[in-house]
Amino acid sequence: MSAVTTPAPSGTPARVPQRIVARRRSGPQRVFGALRAVLIVIVCAVISLPIIWMIAAALKTNVQVTDPTVGLAFTPTWDNFRNVLADGVLVQSLANSLIIGVVSTALSVVIAVPAAWAVGRFRMRRTGSVVLVARIVPAISLLVPWYYMFAQLGLVGSHLVLILSHMFVSVPLILWIMIGFFEGLPVELEDAARTDGLSAFGAFLRIALPLAAPGTASAAVLAFIFSWNNFIFALILADERTMTMPVLLFNFMSYASTDWGGLMAAATLMTVPVLLAAVFGQRYLVAGLTAGATKG
């Protein structure tokens, strides 16, 4: 565990800009600066253009979407979104993804945050490294036993089984992020609170937990997104009623591979939470990702 923590509580503010501004630039430096700006713009274009292409395709008619000469010059239509949102199965899947994401994240926060505090405060790094195992094992090697296990309990196809399987990803993820976070909090505050008569648990509840709110928020958002993106668990453990969006998208593609507009509208709907998280939570998410980077 100790080795796989990046030595970087990031989200660090940009480093001293005034030094750059203050220093007078020589000729070659200005050329270098311009070159750098051009490179940065190219990189941003390469990263964002496919996403823009997806959103554009979602706003095109089915004729335009398969005609590469159309490019980005077209009159947008909401028809694709209207069509997919009129599809009861899609709306159901969207709701499933939301429910499973929210509930699995909430439950994971409730059990993982106190555990992370215990690991961080009581120096139980070895115990904490158990979570590493959960990240290494290929999910497929767990799916047959899970299916068998949950079939015995009559749970296969239920929301509960999907919530539990997604928690298997988010509990280690939140543990991972929050252990580092609690270790970074000054222990003196909690010690002072305890001297004033709070129990250790009280110190956790009233001092550490409020201070850890930003870390918990970023861990929770990441956990939700990993659940939202998860494909393989629902592919096996869900039924038509509890199917999540990635599985629906996959099925949708196999049945109706020609409806690119509809596919891209559904893919765009899937990307909305991701865009929101990137725009509003970038700084916090970087801190979470650098502490616990995984894809589930």
Next chain:
Amino acid sequence: MTTTTTPRAAVGAAPRSRPPAGEKPLVTFEQANRRLKWALLAPALGFVGLMIVFPLAFTINLSLTDAFGAVNAGNAYVGLQNFADALTDTRRFWPAVGRTVTFTLGAVVLETVLGLALAMLLRKAFRGMEIVRTILMVPLLATPVAIGILWMLILDPTNGIANHLLGFVGIPPQEFLGSVSQSLPTLMLIDVWQWTPMMTVLLLAGLTTLPEEPEEAARVDGANVWQRFVHIILPMLRTTILTALVLRGVDALKTFDLIYATKGPGGGSDFEAETLNVYAYGLTFDYQEYGLASAVLVLFTLFIVAIVVVLRRRTERSAS
């Protein structure tokens, strides 16, 4: 990790050296804490343990049986027969191993090199930094299945924008995911598109923690940009790079969503994109070859564990 004595450790050691009288709160405190810490840990560890211990034992057990069609009815133990079958299978198993290694090595090396270059490019503050960082977050948070389908549209051999753009520079249309030989390289490039930003974010975080003095000193001594990068920054960044390699490498080895969404069962008609994970999935859920599939999964897991152990040992050595 160096062990510095924190106030916490001092409190923990105190009860033994001090007379119990008058120190009552701290003594009961530490005793109560032992129960408290396990009470707080139990739900999380218990849950992860339940979800992993029995299943792993189950899979290892299955790998020693001839289970086919059903996991629990009349399976006979066949010893290591499944492992022997897998390891002598040159039609599906070894090619899948080769593809897994090729895909992972190719993608992760490219992602590391590009990610490092990008991190260096973005290191010093500039106007618009926040926007660039936001853009970086999008691919690595996006749904792999959606990304796979998006690239299928972009790379469509007849209607895709990629071939249209290639036409402008005189390159003939490519088959991309539609061809046996181009599938794996194309998937690697999609993986590079999605996960290079991840490497950048990790390495950028590492870069911001580096002290500036060694680089300044080298600059004063007349070292050029490249020399400073190779001799000053790279060695200092070693631990971060190795850590990022472990994180990304493990995920790349297990890549499933992207490959399965774009190429379907078996990684295509000629198994051209069938990695170990896709192979094991097909054996399990398409062919119900539970015994053989479990053996493949056990081998695959051991393979990943071996890589992680080697890389982590390196990380520890470079950190000390």
